[in-house]
Amino acid sequence: MLNKFIAIIVFCFFFKSSFGQKITYYEHIAPIIRNKCAPCHRPGEAGPFSLLTYADVAKRVSFIRDVVESGFMPPWKPDNHYRIFANDRSLTNQEKKTIISWIENKAPEGVSKNGEPETDNLISGTQYTRKPDITLKVKKAFVVKGDNEERFIVFKIPFEMTTAKNVAAIEFVSANKKIIHHANFAIHPVADNIDINQAADFVNLTDESRVNYDQYLPFKKEMTYYGGWIPGTSFESYPADLGWVMPKRGVILLTIHYAPLAKDEEDISGINLFFKETPIKRVVNVVSLGSGGVGESSIDPYFMIQADSVKKFNLKILTPQDQSLLYIWPHMHLLGKSFKSYAVTAAGDTIKLISIPAWDFRWQEIYRFNKLIKVPKGSVLTIEGTYDNTKENPNNPNNPPKMVFSANDMKSTDEMLTMLLVFLKYEEGDEYKSLDALESRKK
Ligand code: HEC
Structure with missing residues (x-):
């Protein structure tokens, strides 16, 4: 009897603490917003407004409810049943429920212990967890003309x-991310006998003769590393003894594709680098597969998307050595409908890499695996991309639809089936190495 009585008291206590608690902004909501929304919704980042204070959030609650319920925000496109990534920024079901109940209960502010919530997990000018050691950026602000033309500038x-x-x-930075469609950069080491200050500060591939680009050829003899940025992309980072070495001297060639603008805007872009003292025992490599990269001519069938068709292509590539994958970056343009990649080992096992069932050009990312993924030598790596070139595709840039190819220009009206892999030569035990805890924001 007494036991039963105690059990009831314990139960009531439990019930009160877990269900009777009032959800308030400072106690429950701010930590979620800070981790899952504010990295983009703050000054200098891609989001259209800040979500840093109670006032910022409270005046948009119905808007926030809509985007959270529909899953539009935070943007996260991969199928988490196919594979889970370490840099997943989607809301858990519990987080969604908490936000929605809070809004249904009239979004109470609650009491803050020390004023506005801490934002010390967010560092101005970076998505990473500390300030960069060096920012290598363009010399002068570049003015993007407001004449409704896309522009490619190197x-x-x-x-x-x-x-x-x-x-x-490493991460791409810009003072005006909102006007950038995408950016690519290549880091070239340059020998002492070549002047790195020669040649123009930029070449405008849209308005100038392409021959002007040739002035950069002397810098392009070797390449140390390359990467890119698309809305949604954060940074790339590596575990302690992995990474690559930034050469002492050289040139970064940064190609930026600016969106068409109705009025002039300025931009200053560059690269943030974060260094470490620990030696790099194993060098990280990056390879670009498909359009504009390795295996381009093996895309099957020939990469051509007829008007009014929905078409699927695939690319199969043999893995030449045992590899360990760190990051995967799928890339298609506006006609993209779905993307999938997996490897089949010589023994017939399938290694699932990524599936994006509803491709959205606006949200792309360098997805980090939660542990190193071993792909054994002899595995066939497959990339599958489906494209919708009908007028039912609301993102189709052509109305009526037109035949589309992959062209070197890489305009958003052309198409690509591309995937970047950041990888290492496999070593025993890699498959147990976690990439989850690489850098976590202060919770
Ligand atoms: C990866 C960056 C990123 C993250 C993370 C992110 N947002 Fe956004 N958000 C954006 C961008 C960019 C836009 C503008 C999108 C557009 O206009 O298509 C946007 C738009 C919005 C809008 C306006 C939607 C509309 O229809 O115009 C709301 C509301 C919003 N975000 C809320 C949130 C909330 C709440 C979270 C966290 C739960 C969040 N966002 C996380 C980048 C982000």
Whole structure:
């Protein structure tokens, strides 16, 4: 009897603490918003408004409810049943429920212990967890003309440091991310006998003769690393003894594709680098597969998307050595409908890599695996992309639809089936190495 009585008291206590508690902004909502929304919704980032204070959030609650319920925000496109990634920014079901109940209960503010919520997990000018050691950026603000034309500009960013540096993380930065469709950068080491300050600061591939680009050829003899940015992309970082070495001297060639604008806007873009003192025992590589990269001519069938068709292509590539994958970056343009990649080992086992069932050009990311993924030598890596070139595709840039190819211009009206892999040569035990805890924001 007494036991039963105690059990009831314990039950009531439990019930009160877990269900009777009032959800308030400072106690429950701010931590979610800070981790899952504010990285983009703050000054200088891609979101159209800040979500840093109670006032910022409270005045948009019905809007926030809509985007959270529909899953539009935070943007996260991969199918989490196919594979889970370490840099997943989607809301858990519990987080969704908490936000929605809070809004249904009239979004109470609650009491803050020390004023506005801490934002020390967010560092101005970066998505990473600390300030960059160096930012290599263009010399002068570039004015993008407001004449409703897309523009491709290649910027030259020369650099010279005291020594070569071990890279812990790298990210693209810009003062005006909202006007950028995408950016690619390549880091070229340059020998001492070549002047890194020669040649123009930028070449405007849209308005100038393409021959002007040739002035950059002397810098392009070697390449250390390359990467890119698309809305939604954060940074790339590596575990302690992995990474690559930033050369002491060289040139970064940064190609930016600016969106068509109705009025002039300025931009200053560049690269943030985060260094580490620990030695790099294993060098990380990056490879681009498909359009514009390895295996381009093996895309099957020939990469051509007829008007009014929905068409599927695939690319199969043999893995030449045992590899360990760190990151995967699928890329298609506006006609993209779905994307999938997997590897089949010689023994017939399937290694699921990524599936994006409803492709959305606006949200792309360098997806980080939650542990190193071993792909054994002899595995066939498959990339599958489906494209919708009908007028039912609301993102189709052509009305009526037109035949589309992959062209070197890489305009958003052309198409691509591309996938970047960041990988290492496999070593025993890699498949147990976690990439989850690489850097976590302060919770
Ligand atoms: C990866 C960056 C990123 C993250 C993370 C993110 N947003 Fe956004 N958000 C954006 C961008 C960019 C837009 C503008 C999108 C557009 O206009 O298509 C946007 C738009 C919105 C809008 C306006 C939608 C509309 O229809 O115009 C709301 C509301 C919003 N976000 C809320 C949130 C909330 C709440 C979270 C967290 C739960 C969140 N966002 C997380 C980048 C982000």
